[in-house]
Amino acid sequence: MKFSDDFIFGGATAAYQCEGSTLEYGKGKVSWDDFLAKQGRFKADPASDFYHQYGQDLKLCKMFGINGIRISISWARIFPDGTGKINQEGIDFYHRVFQECHKNNVEPFITLHHFDTPDTLYQKGDFLNRETVDAFVDYAKFCFEEYKDEVKYWFTFNEIWAVATNTYIEGTFPNGEKYNMTKAFQIMHNMMLAHAKAVVAYKEAGYKGQIGCVQSLEYKYPYDENSLDDIQAAKNEDVLQNQFLLDATFKGYYSTETMEIVDRLVAINNGQLDLRDEDFEVMKKAAVLIDYMGMNYYQSRFIQYYDGENDIHHNGTGEKGTSRFCLKNVGRRMEKEGIPRTDWDWLIHPESMFDMLVRIRQQYPNYKCIYITENGMGYKDEFVDGVIDDAPRIDYIKKHLQYALKAVEAGVNVKGYFVWSLMDMFSWTNGYNKRYGLFYVDYETQKRYPKASAYWYKSVSETKEV
Numbered sequence: 001m002k003f004s005d006d007f008i009f010g011g012a013t014a015a016y017q018c019e020g021s022t023l024e025y026g027k028g029k030v031s032w033d034d035f036l037a038k039q040g041r042f043k044a045d046p047a048s049d050f051y052h053q054y055g056q057d058l059k060l061c062k063m064f065g066i067n068g069i070r071i072s073i074s075w076a077r078i079f080p081d082g083t084g085k086i087n088q089e090g091i092d093f094y095h096r097v098f099q100e101c102h103k104n105n106v107e108p109f110i111t112l113h114h115f116d117t118p119d120t121l122y123q124k125g126d127f128l129n130r131e132t133v134d135a136f137v138d139y140a141k142f143c144f145e146e147y148k149d150e151v152k153y154w155f156t157f158n159e160i161w162a163v164a165t166n167t168y169i170e171g172t173f174p175n176g177e178k179y180n181m182t183k184a185f186q187i188m189h190n191m192m193l194a195h196a197k198a199v200v201a202y203k204e205a206g207y208k209g210q211i212g213c214v215q216s217l218e219y220k221y222p223y224d225e226n227s228l229d230d231i232q233a234a235k236n237e238d239v240l241q242n243q244f245l246l247d248a249t250f251k252g253y254y255s256t257e258t259m260e261i262v263d264r265l266v267a268i269n270n271g272q273l274d275l276r277d278e279d280f281e282v283m284k285k286a287a288v289l290i291d292y293m294g295m296n297y298y299q300s301r302f303i304q305y306y307d308g309e310n311d312i313h314h315n316g317t318g319e320k321g322t323s324r325f326c327l328k329n330v331g332r333r334m335e336k337e338g339i340p341r342t343d344w345d346w347l348i349h350p351e352s353m354f355d356m357l358v359r360i361r362q363q364y365p366n367y368k369c370i371y372i373t374e375n376g377m378g379y380k381d382e383f384v385d386g387v388i389d390d391a392p393r394i395d396y397i398k399k400h401l402q403y404a405l406k407a408v409e410a411g412v413n414v415k416g417y418f419v420w421s422l423m424d425m426f427s428w429t430n431g432y433n434k435r436y437g438l439f440y441v442d443y444e445t446q447k448r449y450p451k452a453s454a455y456w457y458k459s460v461s462e463t464k465e466v
Helices: 031-039 050-063 088-103 130-146 160-168 181-204 228-250 256-268 277-289 351-363 391-409 452-463
Strands: 008-012 068-072 107-113 153-158 210-217 220-222 292-297 301-304 311-313 324-327 331-334 370-375 414-420 439-442 447-450
Touching: 008 107, 008 370, 008 452, 050 088, 050 447, 068 088, 068 414, 088 107, 107 130, 130 181, 153 181, 153 292, 160 181, 160 210, 160 228, 181 210, 181 228, 181 256, 181 277, 210 228, 210 370, 220 228, 228 256, 228 277, 228 301, 228 331, 228 351, 292 351, 351 370, 351 391, 370 391, 391 414, 391 452
Parallel strands: 008 068, 008 414, 068 107, 107 153, 153 210, 210 292, 220 301, 292 370, 370 414
Antiparallel strands: 301 331, 311 324, 324 331, 439 447
């Protein structure tokens, strides 16, 4: 099989991870600015300086057969305080970027929120505060109207699960807490409500483009497939990361099976969720209106029954074998013999992406289309004599594309694939030693160098074969 002629071979970016100029040109502060400054380990400035280098990056896209780019708009570059006063310099910047995209025949796929709520709103509780929901919808409406002639493909949020787990379970994001199931589920619900309201507003305004959201998914397998306890543990974590958000995306409500597990996990914190009838009214509307879902997919998990105390350690340094994820009354993530891992302990298991794509088609038959909006391999690339031979990344991407094609053959409507990332960028909890890009960035000179993977990806884009 070949990929279809209209298949998108894209590259993905995120504003805070690539733009630099984090507090320049009228941009407001986001929660990460003070958080990173306090840590003192690294900062997202200049990152890969996309604010000034976007022309070069888009020319590279054209040269290397990349016909789509995921870009996020920085909310705080448009509304420095999240609401109220607008920043014309920020508005004009994105006009220039989108126009440059079209000049290079690269279709922009625009995400409205990629982990960077304006700090003014973040300090009031971020999306746990329903005022932020309303502020996001106003911001989304502004962008829809402002960029209606330049943007045809929109995503509301990137990785709602990542916001929830990194802020309220793993505690690695700004103002992070650990092991708070109640807040994790509540912020996921509120962000899905904000997504739904934005989708309904977009459709009711009659714009000609399309809209969806991006979810980060991981297939959860029982560590011992013959153990009922491990099977239940895998289902616990599946609901926590996948099914709660998939229900919200495609149903607009949470199934009985989902809520049985949610209620039990929330009770661990002696918590209670605020889920309102009027929320589900708008969520059900959006569920039938969305045009696609973006799926960020990097790995799977093997889950074992666990009744011990909470114990999570995030491997943010690339010191292989140091990560731990043991969540009381949920389960323990395990290594599986024969499955390789990256230096950051991420399993390399491309067949699980196929399983997830088929699962969505079977469990949510009203889905319309899926874009694989992120997939890639973090690697400690070595620059040797002007050459970056990233053969492991080529192997990683190749196998995932092969399983994407198998999913198409199995009847899943997959319309595009975006490598994370287009170029090397700042990484939220890893700084700069973890590189994902097709293009190597020398952070001192901001010069770009195509890696071996960029040349390989170009051949795939041209031949539609992998």
